Amino acid sequence: MRLLIIEDNKDLSFELTDYLESQGDIVDTAADGITGLHLAVVNPYEAIVLDLTLPGIDGLELCRRLRQDAGNWVPILMLTARDTLADRIDGFEQGADDYMVKPFSLKELKLRLNALVRRHSGVHQHAMLRVADLELQPDTREVRRGGMPIELTAIEFQILELLMRKSPSVVTRPNLEYAVWGDTPPDGEALRVHIHHLRQAIDKSFTPPLLHTIRGVGYQLKADNALPS
Known part of the structure; x- marks a missing residue:
């Protein structure tokens, strides 16, 4: 899969990249919301891992712009320390497809990304x-x-x-x-x-x-x- 990780924590971004690339994925990274939005709009990613707390624009605003302004429905997995029900609702209302709370299992994240891509492929890839x-x-x-x-x-x-x-x-x-x-x-x-x-x-x-x-x-x-x- 070709993936985009938008995460401002350099250590976590490196850990995610290293693990996903070891699983055969191709990974791009962005450390701020503006760069992440640009990459998401111009590149054909199969899924995005998106932190909520980002410099530039936050993850919720990025997700909203990607969905509403760019019309891009690439699967998005939000990854954040925010764990309240209200936070989850905000994420899904802005267009997220899945939501994981830090700390998390790398293996579970990979399995969730695989499931998101399979579902998206079945729903969107065959439509006129x-x-x-x-x-x-x-x-x-x-x-x-x-x-x-x-x-x-x-x-x-x-x-x-x-x-x-x-x-x-x-x-x-x-x-x-x-x-x-x-x-x-x-x-x-x-x-x-x-x-x-x-x-x-x-x-x-x-x-x-x-x-x-x-x-x-x-x-x-x-x-x-x-x-x-």
Whole structure:
């Protein structure tokens, strides 16, 4: 799994990272709420471990912004010393999927993350994706725009699915390359070529354009004529 840990306690963050990586997970970390929110929005994580007491913005506000402003429903496990029922209710009301109180068992945390990812995959990964009049069905791998079928290669489909899941957020080039090719992406022109073919397929015969290049950053799928394309 690719995970994000947002925790300002350096010792605990290191302990979590060390354990989860020993279990085969890929882990990014953030020590404050603003950095954590940025990483959560631009990267395709499978789950987030989120402390409540953070510098910048706290965990509750981060969770609210991620859910309500970014429309991101990645599973979130809140990890905190706050153990009252009111604290738990606040966490769940802001969009948390699970809640663990410090101190905790690393093994239990890992099992809970596995369960969250399994449930999220069953609920969200197979639902129809829509951006404007563009539709993608993960189960049947069908893509339509304006009701017209669109044929894509496997890599083009994978790129489009990620952009649609993240829409309207910008997905960086490194994150797209990682999602498609893992740690061994081909030369730097490969992604550009696939994006060109994808744009021809979904935008050439339709208006408005949906696939936008954000220069120096990455790509965005959004119905907005004002954005550069």
